[in-house]
Amino acid sequence: MESVELDLENYRKLLKEYLLTNDETALYQAEQFSKLSVQHNISPEEIIHVHIEALKELYPGMIPREINDSLNFLLEAMISYGLALQEYQHLRERQSELESEISIAANMQKTLLSTVKPTIKGIDIGAISVPASHMSGDYYHFVADTDDTLGVAIADVIGKGIPAALSMSMIKYSMDSFPENQRQPSAILENLNRVVERNVDPGMFITMFYGLYDPKSETFSYASAGHEPGFYYHAKEDRFEEIEASGLVLGVQEHVNYEQSVSKIEKDDCIILLTDGVTECRIGDRFIERDEVLEVIKHYLHLPAQEAVEYVYRYFERLQDFHLKDDFTLIILKKEV
Amino acid sequence: MELKPCVNIRQEWDIVGARQLGREKAKELGFGTVDQARIATAISELARNIYLYAGTGKVEFEIIDQFDRKGLKIVAADEGPGIRDVGEVMQDGYSTSGGLGAGLPGVKRLMDYFDIRSENGEGTEIEAIKWVR
Numbered sequence: 001m002e003s004v005e006l007d008l009e010n011y012r013k014l015l016k017e018y019l020l021t022n023d024e025t026a027l028y029q030a031e032q033f034s035k036l037s038v039q040h041n042i043s044p045e046e047i048i049h050v051h052i053e054a055l056k057e058l059y060p061g062m063i064p065r066e067i068n069d070s071l072n073f074l075l076e077a078m079i080s081y082g083l084a085l086q087e088y089q090h091l092r093e094r095q096s097e098l099e100s101e102i103s104i105a106a107n108m109q110k111t112l113l114s115t116v117k118p119t120i121k122g123i124d125i126g127a128i129s130v131p132a133s134h135m136s137g138d139y140y141h142f143v144a145d146t147d148d149t150l151g152v153a154i155a156d157v158i159g160k161g162i163p164a165a166l167s168m169s170m171i172k173y174s175m176d177s178f179p180e181n182q183r184q185p186s187a188i189l190e191n192l193n194r195v196v197e198r199n200v201d202p203g204m205f206i207t208m209f210y211g212l213y214d215p216k217s218e219t220f221s222y223a224s225a226g227h228e229p230g231f232y233y234h235a236k237e238d239r240f241e242e243i244e245a246s247g248l249v250l251g252v253q254e255h256v257n258y259e260q261s262v263s264k265i266e267k268d269d270c271i272i273l274l275t276d277g278v279t280e281c282r283i284g285d286r287f288i289e290r291d292e293v294l295e296v297i298k299h300y301l302h303l304p305a306q307e308a309v310e311y312v313y314r315y316f317e318r319l320q321d322f323h324l325k326d327d328f329t330l331i332i333l334k335k336e337v
Numbered sequence: 338m339e340l341k342p343c344v345n346i347r348q349e350w351d352i353v354g355a356r357q358l359g360r361e362k363a364k365e366l367g368f369g370t371v372d373q374a375r376i377a378t379a380i381s382e383l384a385r386n387i388y389l390y391a392g393t394g395k396v397e398f399e400i401i402d403q404f405d406r407k408g409l410k411i412v413a414a415d416e417g418p419g420i421r422d423v424g425e426v427m428q429d430g431y432s433t434s435g436g437l438g439a440g441l442p443g444v445k446r447l448m449d450y451f452d453i454r455s456e457n458g459e460g461t462e463i464e465a466i467k468w469v470r
Binding site for chain 2: 049076080086087
C-alpha cells in the first residue's frame with residue numbers, strides 16, 4: 001500500500017503542475033506515470049481514485065458535489081477494465097509458461113529424432129531441417145550399414161504443431177524396430193503404413209520417401225508414400241528430372257503395396273529430396289514455382305552438399321522475410337566418384 | 338440470532354437491489370470508494386449468474402467482526418442446475434471470451450476470499466469475503 005501512497009504524492013504533484021502551467025512536460029510525465037502504473041499492476045479505477053484524492057487535497061472543500069459524484073461514477077465504470085488488465089497479465093504469464101514447456105518439448109523432440117549424418121565413401125551428404133514453429137512435422141533419417149549402403153528417409157506429417165511432432169517420434173521408433181535385414185524401401189513403407197494406420201488418428205496423414213543407395217551397384221532404389229517428388233540431377237546433361245514414384249500416403253489403408261524403382265547414379269549426379277515446405281514456399285500471396293526452386297538449388301549445387309542445403313535454406317528464409325510458413329527440409333546427396 | 342441482510346434474486350432488477358444493499362454494508366464497514374465499487378461489481382456478477390443460470394436464488398450479507406479485522410461476507414446461493422465443471426468456469430477467459438463479463442475468476446480477484454460449492458442438479462453456493470484494509 002505504501003507504494004500507492006508514494007504514487008499519490010507524485011500524481012498530486014504532477015497534476016498540480018499541469019493545472020498551473022498547462023504544460024506538455026507534465027503531460028509527458030503523466031504518460032510515464034501511466035506506464036509505471038501498468039507495470040505495477042495498478043488498475044484504472046485506482047488511478048481515478050488517486051485523481052479524486054489529489055483533487056480533494058489541491059482544492060479542499062471546493063469540488064462541486066456533481067464533479068465529485070461524476071468521478072465516482074467514472075471509477076465504477078472502470079472496474080471491468082481493471083479486471084481485464086489483471087486477466088490479461090495472468091494469461092500472459094500462463095502463455096510464457098506454456099511457451100517454455102513447448103520449448104522443452106521441442107528440445108526433447110530434437111533429441112528423440114536426431115539422426116547422424118553418416119560418412120559414406122563416395123557420397124557427399126547435405127541435410128537441413130528447420131521447423132516453422134517450435135516443433136517440426138518434418139523428419140529425415142539416415143541409416144548407414146556396415147556394407148556401406150545408405151538408407152535415407154524423409155517424411156512430412158500433414159498437419160502441423162505438436163500432434164504432428166508426436167506422430168513423427170512414432171515413425172522414428174517404428175523404423176528403429178524393423179529388422180536389420182529389411183531395408184528395401186517398399187518393404188519399409190509397407191510396414192510403416194501398417195503402424196500409422198493402426199496408431200494414428202484417421203485425420204492425420206504422413207507422406208514419406210525412402211531411398212537406399214548401394215555403392216557396389218551404384219544404384220539408388222526408392223519408393224514413395226505420396227511424398228513431394230524429389231529431383232534427380234543429371235550432371236552430364238546439366239538437367240533436373242523429377243523422381244517419379246507414386247504410392248498412397250501412410251495411414252489411409254491397412255494393406256498397401258509400394259512400388260519400388262531403381263536408378264543408376266553417375267559421377268557428379270545428385271539426388272535432391274525435400275518436403276513441401278521448400279516447394280510451397282510462399283512469397284506474399286504467391287506460391288513459388290518448382291522451376292524457381294530448381295534454379296536456386298542449381299545455383300548452389302557446385303558447393304559441398306551441406307553448404308549447398310544451408311545456402312538454399314537461407315535464400316528461401318530471406319525470401320519469406322525470415323518467417324517460415326511450413327517446416328523446411330532439404331537433403332542433397334552428391335555422388336563424388 | 339440476528340437475521341442476515343438478504344436479497345432474493347428473481348428478476349434482473351434485483352441485481353441492483355443486491356448491489357445497493359451490499360454497498361451500504363460496505364460503507365458502514367468503512368471500505369474506501371475503490372473497494373466499494375469492487376464489492377458492488379462482485380455482487381453484480383454473482384447475482385447475474387443466479388439470474389441467468391439458476392433463475393432464482395439469494396444473495397446474503399454478513400458482517401464479520403474479528404478481533405484483528407473486519408470484513409464483508411457475501412453468500413450467493415441458488416438451487417439451479419449447478420455447475421458441471423467448476424474447474425472450467427474458474428479458468429481465465431472462459432466467460433470473458435464469450436463477452437459475459439468478469440466471470441467467477443473476476444469475482445475471485447475482486448474479493449479476498451472465494452469459495453464455491455456446486456452439485457450437479459442441486460445448485461451452487463458461493464462465499465466471498467472482502468476485508469477492510
